[in-house]
Amino acid sequence: MSNYKTMLTQQEIIDQTATHVQALLSGEGSGHDWWHILRVWNNAKTIAATEKADLFIVELAALLHDIGDHKFHNGDETIGPRMATEWLTQLKVEDNIIATIVAIIKELSFKGAGTTSDMSSLEGCIVQDADRLDAIGAIGIARTFAYGGHKNREIYNPHISPELHNSFEAYKSSTAPTINHFYEKLLLLKDRMHTKTARALAEQRHKFMEVYLEQFYAEWEGKL
Template identity: 65%
Template sequence: MQPEEIILTTADYIKEKFAGEGSGHDWWHIYRVWQNALYLAKNEQADLLVVQLGALLHDVADWKFYGGDETVGEKMAREYLEKLQVPELVIAPVCQIINEISFKGAGVNTPMSTLEGAIVQDADRLDAIGAIGIARAFAYGGFKHREMHNPNILPENHTSFAAYKKNTGPTINHFYEKLLLLKDRMNTATGRQLAEDRHQYMLNFLEQFYQEWNINVELEK
């Protein structure tokens, strides 16, 4: 198979697997990460086949029904790519990306060990911020039956630490726990630049959100 055919076949396979996912990992998330990754790769000397396969397969470990086993994504990707007779020279770095990207231990900033991985991670992070990031956060919150915002559970002071620890707090808190931290964790120059814009958009959103939330207070003044 030619690289182009491998990519399109994999895209079809993933599209079918992720159809109807409701937690923020639907096909369109994968599609955007794929396109973001291609965009970022333009300014880097990266292997485009590894970047694209890494992007398309980066969330396979999140197929909820395989829960638990952290290496499951990597294994499934390997099995799949071997069937397509993709050379080991490509399979190994793709699996490494999947493995490194799915490690989400203790909120640490996971370093990627290859340029291709750095690009896929940036592409994934870009999709978690900005207008799309906001939409995904609230979609995820709804999926988990969470409140949008609760002034009694403030992100800053973690009044409800138990809720925070279990990551069950209002969706607004997720901005402070994760989304607003991402711009400083970008790997590539282009990624950093795009993140800057999207970050500012989230700050504007939050400001407007609190303004609307407190409209009664404002009117009473």
Template identity: 55%
Template sequence: MNQDTIIPNTIAFVKEELKNAEGGHDWFHIERVFRNALLIAKEEKVDVLVVSLAALLHDIADPKFHQGDETIGPKKATKFLIAQKVPKEIGQHVVKIIKHVSFKNSLSNDKRKFTSKELEVVQDADRLDAIGAIGIARCFNYGGFKNRELYNPEILPNLTLTKEEYKNSNAPTINHFYEKLLLLKDQMNTSTGKQIALKRHQFMEEYLNQFYSEWNGKL
């Protein structure tokens, strides 16, 4: 592994793989998560290389765009890391993070979940990009991509979703706020993540208040 080229090579690889990706899960999402991860890592005792590689590769093949197949991303990442001659221990750690970083895995009953400080950092970084102003934009962008209703007062959020129900949901986009986005503030792992999440969470609450006012024809 060449320490000077591994990150630039990874960035180039991810940009190429995601050049036609949906707008909320494209290279710019990866870049924001990468920046968030480096910011959070400054306050944590972690392997910054593992954090960097995992942040850059975490959505290399998001299952929601591959018929729900959760094996493609880890396989692509593994192949790339081997080609870059990344030490086996580092590569395995990165791939484990990719397998466990997603919110939907928090809905699983699997008690054998992998944990590490590096995972916590990347997970917080990824979740921060799902909330706040950008999180709202990404949420509606994906809802439009899936041709979902913006909101339907007759379809209530499901607050007890299983992992499979979450993966297969076609609920209106507003429901996603209650089924995921508004839950993330309290699921942050790091002090930096919690601090940033609080401000973004408050912005989402303000947005929803405005949304309902406009929906109901109020001033």
């Protein structure tokens, strides 16, 4: 790791951040809880192992990426970056490192099928890949229905078609059934991974979702 001049060691900063985030998010029931953070953190470290990235930035951004998710703050996209800045400033992390981490948090979110989510750093690409891996596959399916239930959404309504949103505002304001989310986001993520490692991991998870949907529709129509 690089030698950042802080009163705490890098490992102490990471450990304290993990403890802080765990305290904030433990017990959350929509699929955006501490265990999601832990999985993204682990995914990010796995991906970073094959990339020439700053692991200190990757780990902190992974830990803090959902510290103030706009979905739970009336769509306010400024809360997460602000909370991360306040926390890292308290730990006396250098300003340029804070700026990079905050940029990652601002850029990370999926913003709709018809929009782009460009990352301005390699570290950001890694954390976005790690977060998107946790949105697909078996765990992604579980999280999708947990969030749908949290928002009181229908599981499926054959009369409501998926919509490929062309703006973040349209995507954020959607109240569509949960199954639509597979087509509006989840099935699109495999081809939007940045790193070779994430693309390889996404393949199997993507196939699992396709099999799941086949089973879902067969059961829905009474064929199985």
